[in-house]
Amino acid sequence: MKKAVNKDGLTEEEFLKQYDPGDYNRPSVTADILILGMNEDYSSLKLLLIKRGNHPFLGSWALPGGFVEENETAHKAAKRELEEETGLTGIYLDQIYTFSKPKRDPRTWVITIAYLALVPNLAEVEGRDDADDCAWFDLKFTDKAIELYNEERDVQIVYDLRKESFKNGAIRYENYIPSLVSEERLAFDHVEILIEAIKKLREQINYNNQAFCLVDETFTLPELQAVYETVLGRPLYKKSFRDMISDRVEETGNDKTSKTKSGRKCKEYRFKEE
Amino acid sequence: MKKAVNKDGLTEEEFLKQYDPGDYNRPSVTADILILGMNEDYSSLKLLLIKRGNHPFLGSWALPGGFVEENETAHKAAKRELEEETGLTGIYLDQIYTFSKPKRDPRTWVITIAYLALVPNLAEVEGRDDADDCAWFDLKFTDKAIELYNEERDVQIVYDLRKESFKNGAIRYENYIPSLVSEERLAFDHVEILIEAIKKLREQINYNNQAFCLVDETFTLPELQAVYETVLGRPLYKKSFRDMISDRVEETGNDKTSKTKSGRKCKEYRFKEE
DNA sequence: ATAATAGTGTCTATCAGACATTATCTG
DNA sequence: CAGATAATGTCTGATAGACACTATTAT
Numbered sequence: 001m002k003k004a005v006n007k008d009g010l011t012e013e014e015f016l017k018q019y020d021p022g023d024y025n026r027p028s029v030t031a032d033i034l035i036l037g038m039n040e041d042y043s044s045l046k047l048l049l050i051k052r053g054n055h056p057f058l059g060s061w062a063l064p065g066g067f068v069e070e071n072e073t074a075h076k077a078a079k080r081e082l083e084e085e086t087g088l089t090g091i092y093l094d095q096i097y098t099f100s101k102p103k104r105d106p107r108t109w110v111i112t113i114a115y116l117a118l119v120p121n122l123a124e125v126e127g128r129d130d131a132d133d134c135a136w137f138d139l140k141f142t143d144k145a146i147e148l149y150n151e152e153r154d155v156q157i158v159y160d161l162r163k164e165s166f167k168n169g170a171i172r173y174e175n176y177i178p179s180l181v182s183e184e185r186l187a188f189d190h191v192e193i194l195i196e197a198i199k200k201l202r203e204q205i206n207y208n209n210q211a212f213c214l215v216d217e218t219f220t221l222p223e224l225q226a227v228y229e230t231v232l233g234r235p236l237y238k239k240s241f242r243d244m245i246s247d248r249v250e251e252t253g254n255d256k257t258s259k260t261k262s263g264r265k266c267k268e269y270r271f272k273e274e
Numbered sequence: 275m276k277k278a279v280n281k282d283g284l285t286e287e288e289f290l291k292q293y294d295p296g297d298y299n300r301p302s303v304t305a306d307i308l309i310l311g312m313n314e315d316y317s318s319l320k321l322l323l324i325k326r327g328n329h330p331f332l333g334s335w336a337l338p339g340g341f342v343e344e345n346e347t348a349h350k351a352a353k354r355e356l357e358e359e360t361g362l363t364g365i366y367l368d369q370i371y372t373f374s375k376p377k378r379d380p381r382t383w384v385i386t387i388a389y390l391a392l393v394p395n396l397a398e399v400e401g402r403d404d405a406d407d408c409a410w411f412d413l414k415f416t417d418k419a420i421e422l423y424n425e426e427r428d429v430q431i432v433y434d435l436r437k438e439s440f441k442n443g444a445i446r447y448e449n450y451i452p453s454l455v456s457e458e459r460l461a462f463d464h465v466e467i468l469i470e471a472i473k474k475l476r477e478q479i480n481y482n483n484q485a486f487c488l489v490d491e492t493f494t495l496p497e498l499q500a501v502y503e504t505v506l507g508r509p510l511y512k513k514s515f516r517d518m519i520s521d522r523v524e525e526t527g528n529d530k531t532s533k534t535k536s537g538r539k540c541k542e543y544r545f546k547e548e
Numbered sequence: 549a550t551a552a553t554a555g556t557g558t559c560t561a562t563c564a565g566a567c568a569t570t571a572t573c574t575g
Numbered sequence: 576c577a578g579a580t581a582a583t584g585t586c587t588g589a590t591a592g593a594c595a596c597t598a599t600t601a602t
Contacts, residue, residue, distance in 0.1 A: 025344050073374045092444065169365050264579075538598075
């Protein structure tokens with residue numbers, strides 16, 4: 001079996017030796033990364049963006065990303081980029097979707113594998129290399145619009161959203177179509193990546209415990225509930241939430257004042273693995 | 275804003291004109307496609323495989339796939355491949371995951387975007403071009419093993435499965451690790467693609483109605499239930515299933531004998547869009 | 549008639565939605 | 576003490592699991 005030969009009478013060893021990848025056009029492949037965290041009182045999602053220091057989209061804000069290299073997985077490339085950008089390790093990181101629309105990058109053919117990272121604390125960040133600047137943006141996501149704000153820099157990026165339905169086999173799906181309404185915009189097709197990431201996070205958070213990646217190692221239930229409410233974009237009933245979450249957490253025995261709002265002290269919890 | 279210049283004093287137009295993608299190594303990118311259907315009585319999933327006619331993995335069975343070209347999305351490449359292979363159009367097709375492990379193809383650097391297709395009828399197929407042969411395989415998937423059978427050709431491909439848990443941020447995930455136990459194997463890392471696809475299908479089928487892509491346009495509830503049971507790998511209670519599905523289907527008014535098992539005639543239903 | 553399957557009724561446990569009530573903390 | 580928030584109790588409605596029973600067809 002090892003010595004099997006192909007139509008040209010070559011063994012595998014011989015075949016690989018003479019194999020010429022040829023002149024097929026090949027794309028560059030990058031790993032772009034959506035880094036999400038929560039603000040101080042868990043009332044808003046934050047997205048890390050870099051300001052582009054070169055064409056194309058010079059001066060626009062973009063997702064951090066970098067080339068995937070031959071001796072690494074795309075996941076590793078994303079991880080490297082995340083660590084360079086935030087200095088953080090051991091962070092939640094998951095593949096979202098791969099974007100390959102022609103001309104999505106005006107320079108050359110680029111396919112992007114998009115990743116989602118969830119950080120428990122907003123890291124200090126500053127621009128480097130190809131970036132003029134780097135900053136956390138407040139992210140608001142509703143059925144009607146996506147909005148990104150950075151007050152310090154007085155930047156606002158706003159897209160209206162329209163729902164479009166399309167058929168896939170027997171099934172009908174709904175898609176969000178963004179249209180820019182602000183002066184500033186996100187570079188490339190990054191707004192589409194953002195939409196996919198939020199959709200996926202909202203679908204998964206109830207099953208996959210991603211909320212625990214957005215809080216400290218110990219937390220209060222009001223804090224955890226605030227994370228769910230902010231991610232899902234709707235309020236939850238306190239009692240139902242606590243019933244739902246009860247067997248995924250355990251008390252540490254300590255008390256703690258919530259980062260959310262002041263009042264009575266809270267019991268402190270940690271994530272219970274099982 | 276249009277006339278903004280970068281550090282080298284170039285406008286965007288000038289920059290793009292002089293831009294040189296350079297000698298960065300670039301991967302080939304392929305779209306591999308997992309084509310799933312059901313057997314005659316909905317008791318088993320079927321997977322379409324092609325037998326490789328050249329090195330590497332000469333004589334092994336593999337997922338169909340093809341190169342993504344510069345003027346198309348990966349989705350379109352997958353669709354083209356699906357139509358070439360089965361002659362079918364209007365089929366459910368969705369991106370699963372992108373695989374980029376170094377050396378996953380011994381010829382050259384290849385990154386694969388994996389797609390899942392669900393066909394309502396098993397198309398007639400035959401090998402072409404680079405494939406010696408092309409056939410539907412019975413697919414069995416349990417917590418312990420993945421098994422692929424084609425009786426006509428007397429081929430069996432079996433992998434034992436082991437669960438491994440790993441951490442991603444604060445969360446612990448479980449993964450299936452396959453180990454080959456049969457003589458025959460799937461080419462490349464295609465068994466890993468298969469595992470991801472089945473996992474995703476099982477997670478989604480309750481919410482995303484993919485089952486309707488695996489039956490005819492009209493169907494009986496015993497047939498539909500058989501699809502769910504086969505995909506999920508466990509029996510469902512008849513009454514619970516019918517309650518669960520009732521507002522997603524509507525009666526056509528006709529009667530029909532199920533493809534599953536004989537007995538009393540069934541009411542015929544169709545998918546109700548909403 | 550009998551075996552086999554289709555289709556429905558009903559009980560239970562669980563859980564989300566919805567409010568109400570009690571407990572504890574800060575100022 | 577007043578205001579605010581934490582924590583828990585309880586009712587309702589929807590739904591999955593479990594089982595039983597009736598209806599209709601093929602042989």
